[in-house]
Amino acid sequence: MYAIETENLTKIYGKGDTAVTAIANATLQVRPGELVALLGPSGSGKTTLLTSIGLINEPTHGKVVIDGVTVADEGWLPGLDLKRLRREKLGFIFQAHNLIPFLSALENVMVALEINNLTGKEARGRASELLEALNLGHRLNSYPSALSGGEAQRVAIARALANKPKVILADEPTAALDTENGKNVMALLKKLAVENHSAILVVTHDHRMVEGFDRIFQVSDGRITGEQRNGQEGGNDGLG
Amino acid sequence: MNLAIRDIRHHLGRFILTSIGLGLLLGVVMSMGGIYRGLFADALAVLSFTKADIWVVQQDTNGPFAESSRIPEDIKYRIKAVPGVAEASPLSFQTIQIERSGRPFRFFLIGYDLNGLGGPPAIISGRGIRQKHYEMVVAQAMKMGLGEKIHLGLHDYTVVGITGKVVSSGGDPAAYVSLADAQDIQFKKDNDAIRNDRQRIGATLAASQSLSPSQAELLTRQVAAITQSTRTVNTVVARLAPGADLKEVQGRISRWNHFRPISVEEQTKILTKGMIEKARMQLGLFRVILLVISAVIISLIIYTSTIDKIKVIATLKLIGSQNRVIVGMILQQSLLMGVIAYGIGYGLILLTYEKFPRRIVLEPFDLQALFAIVIVICTVASLVGIRKALKIEPAEALGG
Numbered sequence: 001m002y003a004i005e006t007e008n009l010t011k012i013y014g015k016g017d018t019a020v021t022a023i024a025n026a027t028l029q030v031r032p033g034e035l036v037a038l039l040g041p042s043g044s045g046k047t048t049l050l051t052s053i054g055l056i057n058e059p060t061h062g063k064v065v066i067d068g069v070t071v072a073d074e075g076w077l078p079g080l081d082l083k084r085l086r087r088e089k090l091g092f093i094f095q096a097h098n099l100i101p102f103l104s105a106l107e108n109v110m111v112a113l114e115i116n117n118l119t120g121k122e123a124r125g126r127a128s129e130l131l132e133a134l135n136l137g138h139r140l141n142s143y144p145s146a147l148s149g150g151e152a153q154r155v156a157i158a159r160a161l162a163n164k165p166k167v168i169l170a171d172e173p174t175a176a177l178d179t180e181n182g183k184n185v186m187a188l189l190k191k192l193a194v195e196n197h198s199a200i201l202v203v204t205h206d207h208r209m210v211e212g213f214d215r216i217f218q219v220s221d222g223r224i225t226g227e228q229r230n231g232q233e234g235g236n237d238g239l240g
Numbered sequence: 241m242n243l244a245i246r247d248i249r250h251h252l253g254r255f256i257l258t259s260i261g262l263g264l265l266l267g268v269v270m271s272m273g274g275i276y277r278g279l280f281a282d283a284l285a286v287l288s289f290t291k292a293d294i295w296v297v298q299q300d301t302n303g304p305f306a307e308s309s310r311i312p313e314d315i316k317y318r319i320k321a322v323p324g325v326a327e328a329s330p331l332s333f334q335t336i337q338i339e340r341s342g343r344p345f346r347f348f349l350i351g352y353d354l355n356g357l358g359g360p361p362a363i364i365s366g367r368g369i370r371q372k373h374y375e376m377v378v379a380q381a382m383k384m385g386l387g388e389k390i391h392l393g394l395h396d397y398t399v400v401g402i403t404g405k406v407v408s409s410g411g412d413p414a415a416y417v418s419l420a421d422a423q424d425i426q427f428k429k430d431n432d433a434i435r436n437d438r439q440r441i442g443a444t445l446a447a448s449q450s451l452s453p454s455q456a457e458l459l460t461r462q463v464a465a466i467t468q469s470t471r472t473v474n475t476v477v478a479r480l481a482p483g484a485d486l487k488e489v490q491g492r493i494s495r496w497n498h499f500r501p502i503s504v505e506e507q508t509k510i511l512t513k514g515m516i517e518k519a520r521m522q523l524g525l526f527r528v529i530l531l532v533i534s535a536v537i538i539s540l541i542i543y544t545s546t547i548d549k550i551k552v553i554a555t556l557k558l559i560g561s562q563n564r565v566i567v568g569m570i571l572q573q574s575l576l577m578g579v580i581a582y583g584i585g586y587g588l589i590l591l592t593y594e595k596f597p598r599r600i601v602l603e604p605f606d607l608q609a610l611f612a613i614v615i616v617i618c619t620v621a622s623l624v625g626i627r628k629a630l631k632i633e634p635a636e637a638l639g640g
Binding site for chain 1: 243246250552558559560565637
């Protein structure tokens with residue numbers, strides 16, 4: 001079973017003459033444990049694709065399946081609790097880490113757990129474990145303003161992992177980091193994908209980081225134009 | 241984990257300063273309520289301390305507080321004789337302003353029958369008036385010491401006792417003298433004026449061709465005696481015997497010409513409705529305006545703070561936060577700000593209300609009502625921020 005599956009996913013903004021197609025017929029599958037990139041220039045539609053998979057942006061056409069649950073088929077399926085699905089099945093990592101400035105590193109991770117109804121003590125324990133596993137045990141009570149870029153991104157990763165999601169979606173997670181920190185973050189993501197058996201889909205235009213991915217989907221002008229698998233380049237056939 | 245408290249802790253300085261500002265505003269709102277209640281208490285102070293059932297005043301007047309009223313002192317005997325009246329005492333009131341230590345010194349002088357009604361309610365220090373002349377009991381607010389003298393009319397008066405918070409309906413502190421002294425202060429002319437009066441009356445009567453010189457001289461003496469009499473009072477207050485019917489007693493006195501018997505209930509109405517109604521409305525209007533200003537400030541603060549947190553709220557939404565978490569954060573901050581500001585305002589008034597030039601009366605009901613209003617205002621004010629927060633799209637968390 002795929003963790004992420006899209007079939008002819010299309011997103012059109014506006015109507016009639018002013019309609020703009022942001023994504024056209026994107027088809028892709030990501031297995032659990034895979035680290036996959038959506039690579040393309042700015043404005044190519046990769047973030048729109050990510051937000052449609054992330055249950056934020058309603059697709060105009062096509063199908064989206066997350067961890068075996070069909071969430072969209074010509075629009076969101078009626079009766080779905082998208083927030084609950086996001087809480088339980090998805091984890092998000094952002095370009096600018098998006099940590100809550102008034103919460104400590106520990107509390108930033110705890111908040112994701114508490115939103116998912118984990119009680120304070122349990123949440124604290126799980127958050128501490130996660131941060132210690134990411135070598136942030138000494139930074140539990142530090143506020144985001146006191147963390148380095150790499151540390152902040154690792155806290156954000158811990159938050160994304162807090163509810164053991166099947167799918168992690170990352171929007172340019174290395175864009176704000178120097179090469180060394182960026183590579184560390186990529187190595188960490190790769191390790192987590194394997195250890196947690198999670199599918200990680202990363203939007204990036206950062207060519208410095210391409211070697212860390214299992215597969216790379218090339219996105220251009222709203223279409224998936226190719227797939228690169230462990231250094232091999234392939235065409236569009238069979239990939240969407 | 242309480243996000244509202246954590247956010248406040250992070251911006252503690254801003255939150256405290258805002259709460260202090262709001263607290264000052266709410267303090268003013270509280271003090272205005274207290275001033276209104278104080279006006280009420282002041283207006284009724286003399287009325288309630290006198291403990292009379294009927295105030296007999298000049299006919300067709302609302303005296304003695306709202307309008308001038310003059311009646312002869314000896315009417316007290318007739319009133320005493322009315323069936324159902326247990327006690328009747330004449331009273332004299334006048335507002336006096338003199339210079340003291342180079343500054344205006346204003347007070348409300350009450351003249352009372354030493355064995356009758358209307359004297360000072362309680363002596364805090366010193367003693368009550370024992371001699372018929374030249375002794376005085378003053379309210380604490382006059383800030384006079386025992387043994388101090390004050391020159392009024394033609395004589396000096398010595399302070400022999402200090403009483404509590406007795407003020408006129410205008411808020412001036414009260415002083416008590418014997419009725420005879422009060423009448424002298426109010427009506428007695430100096431010797432030159434008496435001589436002038438006598439000569440004027442004598443000259444007028446001597447010019448009358450219908451009077452013989454001896455008749456004119458006799459009349460001159462009698463008319464002068466009447467004009468020099470100080471036996472006038474502003475009211476005669478009466479206390480009813482147990483079981484006496486107020487309406488019946490009022491009816492009997494009303495049948496005499498020239499007098500109006502006013503019950504305590506009517507007098508209260510005259511004082512409160514007539515004299516302090518406008519002040520009440522004005523204070524009420526100010527309170528409403530200040531509360532509206534408070535609501536606008538809270539709305540603005542909460543809205544600005546929500547704008548500051550757009551990325552935070554979008555991130556919370558993106559990671560699946562329920563709306564109640566976000567609404568709770570904004571509402572709790574607003575309520576907390578209101579509650580803290582209320583506490584600051586209350587503390588401020590508690591520390592300063594004794595120093596206000598006018599009496600401040602803090603009624604528990606008023607304070608509770610204001611607290612409820614503050615809670616409603618905070619809730620309504622937070623809606624602006626909540627509306628904004630609910631409109632924030634989770635997608636706003638993405639991007640740099």
